[in-house]
Amino acid sequence: MTAELIAEWHDELARLTGSLGNLFNRPEPRVVFAQFVEGLLAELPKKNGWTLSERAGHATGDRMRWLLDGSVWDADQLRDEVRDYVVEHLGDADASLVIDDTQAQKKGTKSVGVAFQHCGLTGGVRNCQTMVMLTCATAAGHALIDRRLYLPEEWTSDRERCRAAGIPDETAFATRPGLAIAMLDRALAAQVPFTWVLADSGYGRDPQLRLVPHPGGALRTGRPGRSPAGRPARQTPPSRRQTRRRPAPLRPRP
Secondary structure, three states: OOHHHHHHOHHHHHHHHHHOHHHOOOHHHHHHHHHHHHHHHOOOOOOOHHHHHHHHOOOOOHHHHHHHHOOOOOHHHHHHHHHHHHHHHHOOOOOEEEEEEEEEEOOOOOOOOOEEEEEOOOOEEEEEEEEEEEEEEEOOEEEEEEEEEOOOHHHHOOHHHHHHOOOOOOOOOOOHHHHHHHHHHHHHHOOOOOOEEEEEHHHHOOHHHHOOOOOOOOEEEEOOOEOOOOOEOOOOOOOHHHHOOOOOOOOOOO
């Protein structure tokens, strides 16, 4: 994302962040929120509170930290506003909702949901957080419309640890397919237009996820080397004539 592209999008981005000002009860975080979003889109070598603050012209990182840690705003309301914006600009009856998860590698034990678990970034078991994501994909583009943090059982079974991390007592364990079902139900309730639900075979094996009703009638799954429906991709074997190595032609000696 280059500075030139951000400049071209400046007016639309300003309208979008301005329309989300109702999330905050004070004017200061509204301004910092817009700077935060611009910083995330900017072409920075590393993105953290200090680099985003420096780009915004702040003397310290306090205002960015306060936006995330201290200011009062509703993350779920922001999620719904973003979803409605995506549907308005990318909505299509032939859209696909794509279920996938992403991981962030972490150190220590304090980050919410962190545990030694499969990490798609490395293909092995790592200490990481896992977020289940729902993307709306159309011919015009794609964008995230929902997310749920996966909490392993070692977290949900330890209520003191959950309270220390700010997790409500009513939060129970849910599998990653279970979190995906909750997001699909929310998309259906919000009347998000789509035809297909796509996921990899890890989600496709869940019988409850396959029962979620949607216009396409069935969850379509796949994995590398397979078709979107989960069946082996059809490959036409080369003929014996194509695979047989022909001998080199004999040439007379000089």
